[in-house]
Amino acid sequence: MTRLTLTTTLAGSLLCSVALPAAAETIGVSIPAATHGWAGALNFHAEQTVERLEEQYEDLDFVLTTTPDPGTQISDLEDMVATRNIDALVVLPFESEPLTGPIQRIAESGTWVTVVDRGLSQENIEDLYVAGDNESFGRTAGDYFVETLDEGSKVVVLRGIPTSIDNERVEAFQAALDGSGIEILAMEHGNWSRDDAFTVMQDFLSRYPEIDAVWAADDDMAVGAIGAIEQAGRQDEMWVVGGAGMKEMVQRVQDGDSMVPVDVTYPPAMIATAIELTAMGLMSDGVPMSGDFIIASELITQDNADQYYFEDSPY
Amino acid sequence: MSTASTNAGARRGMKIDLHVLGPILALVALIGIGIALNSNFLSYGNITNVLARSAFIGIIAVGMTFVITAGGLDLSVGSMAAFIAGLMILCMNLLVPSMGQSLGVILIGIAVALAAGLVAGAINGLLVTRAGIEAFIVTLGTMGIYRSLVTWLADGGTLSLDYGMRELYRPVYYDGILGVSWPIIVFAIVAILGEIVMRHTAFGRHCAAIGSNETVARYSTVAVTRVKTLTYILLGCLVGVAVVMYVPRLGSASASTGLLWELEAIAAVIIGGTVLKGGFGRVWGTVVGVLILSLIGNILNLTDMVSPYLNGAIQGVIIILAVVLQRKGSTAT
DSSP states (O other): OOOEEEEEEOOHHHHHHHOOTTSOEEEEEEEEOSOSHHHHHHHHHHHHHHHHHHHHOTTEEEEEEEESSHHHHHHHHHHIIIIIOOSEEEEOOSSHHHHHHHHHHHHHTTOEEEEESSOOSSTTOOSEEEEEOHHHHHHHHHHHHHHHSOTTOEEEEEEOSSSHHHHHHHHHHHHHHTTTTOEEEEEEEOTTOHHHHHHHHHHHHHHOSOOOEEEOSSHHHHHHHHHHHHHHTOTTTOEEEOOBOOHHHHHHHHTTOTTOOOEEBOOTTHHHHHHHHHHHHHHSTTOOOEEEEEEOOOEEOTTTGGGGOOTTOOO | OHHHHHHHHHHHHHHHHHHHHHHHHHHHHHHHHHHHHOTTTTSHHHHHHHHHHHHHHHHHHHHHHHHHHTTOOOSOHHHHHHHHHHHHHHHHHHHHHHHOSOHHHHHHHHHHHHHHHHHHHHHHHHHHHTSOOOHHHHHHHHHHHHHHHHHHHTTTSEEEOOHHHHHHHTHHHHOEETTEEHHHHHHHHHHHHHHHHHHHSHHHHHHHHHHHOHHHHHHTTOOHHHHHHHHHHHHHHHHHHHHHHHHHHHSEEETTTTTTHHHHHHHHHHHTTOOTTSSOOOHHHHHHHHHHHHHHHHHHHHOOSSOGGGHHHHHHHHHHHHHHHHHHHHHHO
16 A cells, blocks of 8 residues: 655644635646656546546536646646636646746735645745655665666666656665666666657667666656567566556566566656645645645555556556 | 969869768768767667668658748648557557457558548648648647647557557568668658659659749649648658558557657758758758768767767757758858
8 A cells, every 4th residue: 555644734724714615616726738648647637536526525616727838837827816716726836946936926825735746946835745755766766676686787777857856766766776786887868758768778778788677767668668678689688667657567567577577656646635635625624734745656566566556547 | 362263163162062962971970970989880780770760750751851842841740640640559459359450450550540641631731722821830730739639539648559469560660671670661762752753753843843932833834732732741641651650669659759750850851951941852861861860869879978968959069060061052052
């Protein structure tokens, strides 16, 4: 089961002042558009949660927007406040820096703010923070490498889109490998894309005659890397660890695929956690709900894979 | 004085050469750098990889050469490729229960991809010619439409081809004849046919005529509307061909498939010496342009010389340099 740590502080009084009986409450949800698999699953879980909660609470309305870039997200937020008069906001900032100011203004106007996954660049703006743990994501993978590989083993790393998320993960991975005698041959950006990862992995395979393992850091990139390794006919030489918990990859772990021994979670369903908690805080008077809610990354192994396989999810 | 004039003459001669040879020189230079930096650069595996991965953009860029030569532009090809790939995978998955994992399903999938490309190209072409809307705006619109449609088809996730079908279809990307893989063969055929059509047929000459001056072309009894529409249809069909080669590679399509392919294709066309405003097109130049773009990425992956953060900057510098080289030549002549 996913280990959850919930730190709450008192906020009952604030909630009471917002909730008026019989008047419909509106929650605005703003998330990035489905440009890659993980974000796609994020959209899926957001829509599902919104549908479920609208049935559950009669007096609760939702405004859901998906955004392709930070600029559009700022406009979306302005529209939500101006035209829909939202009572609470659940936002996954596209980028931390440009969104900090606009979200701060919304929070100052008395709207409840829940920030998901990407923290703002200033502290104490949001009422509730729900996030995955990028540091634990990199460290969990790194620990597995250290446990499994011998000293002197050679690994290559596929990185994501250059962002602070990617940096945190890679730094934690490197820190875990520090002093283990495992050599990182090279790191290149595969941009969380199957096609880019395929290309980068092809070139790594041409460049290095000996590779023992690949940290693909994302399941989409793992799919691309595996495609390139199979093309080169070197699937017996190395294994690949992805990340996030895509269902095809979890399936392969479950089946005991020698190329995909484990996977590391970074659940896109965290958006559901955020929306649920926000709705609960808004609709149930006096339930304390502010604080940080950090969802740790777990190692998926053949033994526990069935707990992480979701049949209906698109991801 | 006499020395100055001979100098000028010699320089002019060199400039003319640069105009034609600019892209080739850039390509040769890149190959030289590659050889110097990594001994595996010229290995059979690496060359096959680079050529095969160039094939998608390459096939599309050949079609783009005709559109740009006729004074048009198509920004939708990347999204279109993603949408067609999604459509093709959906159709094939739907047919598997009734037809089994058979060759027939693959053939129908290929037919769907080509037909979808033709229709998508015709929509772009007709909106540009019949409705008289700027090509930039039309294709910017369809770019957004196709990108959204594939995201919607995939429910925000990834569309994956049925596992058994993937094994059956896989050889189309990975196998070939005499060690030359199919994408490379198809790319070569498309490029050679494109070069012949551009240089030796009325259609190619009409494209250039329309691109340099549409009104004059119309007075010269060139069927402007028809030829322009045909360039978009041709491009659409070639996007279909590229998708037929792309789907067997990883057997999936998602919202990130074909991202920025349109800009890579346009960049390849311009590096190759085709004029962005239209009026002059060079298919072999486009092929060289595509290879230059692929090689930059390949070489950067094969070395640690530059921080990966700077890959985009290196690509940008080389694109601009390759064009500057030939533009210097063309302004002098």
